Amino acid sequence: MNLKQQFGKARKSSFHLWLLNAGLLHAVPFNKPHGIKIVEINDDGVLVKAKNVRNNQNHIKSIHACLLATLCEYVSGLSLLTALNPKEYRIILKNIQMTYHYQAKTDVFAAFGLTDKFLNEEIITPLQQEAAIFKEFTVEVYDEAKNHICTGLINWQIKAWKHVKTV
Template identity: 50%
Template sequence: MNDNLAQKIDVLLIMKQLNILIDKAKTSSFNLWILNRVLWRVIPFNNPHQFKIESITDKSVSIRMPYIRKNMNHIKGLHACGLATLCEYACGLQLMNVLGAANYRIIMKDLRMEYFYQGKTDVSVTFNFDKKQADTLLKDLNESEAVYKTFELPVYDANKNHICSAHVNWQIKGWDKVKTKM
């Protein structure tokens, strides 16, 4: 077996395990706690932010970004890049949850942010994406090798102020269509 195929199999096994853990987290606060810890470890870039998945269902995910020093900019507001990362994280996680991480490769193509209000408390983002939306997307995917889809995610602070909105564009394709070079 060549190294490229072995690496692809490893990725698919990890993605399948992620989907199992996500499914358990939907009905168990303990497994939700585990999911948060696992994702902090396997996505080390996100670890310092301490993003916390508050809930995950078949229809939506809600994630909180705490107002802590590591998330602040030089004027003690939440850092713009941290807010962008929060939105990418929420959107990507829910896409993997509904579409199946082991079935489709989901990769961000581009991200555009609009900022409205300075974050001075914890903020939260909720991204809604369900089976009905997935079916529409997969119908388009049957007609092409890859689909590009942009989603909007508004972020609110603890006082319900609209802090920012992200416009995240994803490329979605079947793992069998992914070509990689080593």
């Protein structure tokens, strides 16, 4: 799946957005039971949604902390994979740090995007000098009422495939 091409089509077409979501659920089977969906792709980035359904709830009927962390990882990872060529660069989650602010009792949303300037100055140029870099991104999750549910600090290792020792 050429993510950059699929994202371009999905920006303009609800059908292609549906196809992209279906393809991603197949490509990332861990996320399938949670039903994480891309709801919008625009110039600012990607907006994803997780529903407040039984599969996503904890013992007190709010959205589980692990799903909120997954949502932050998913949206930042998708943005990276779309901005970088997955055939040239590998991304691996190094660590994730979550701070929870408010209990999520409704559907939740996370948005994330990368500017071309940031991508070139902070990722592409350093990767021309180094085998791998680590980049930490902040992702905020909000509920339908715009309550700030949590903040995720997502640290990714980005490495050119030519420098990967294990395949």
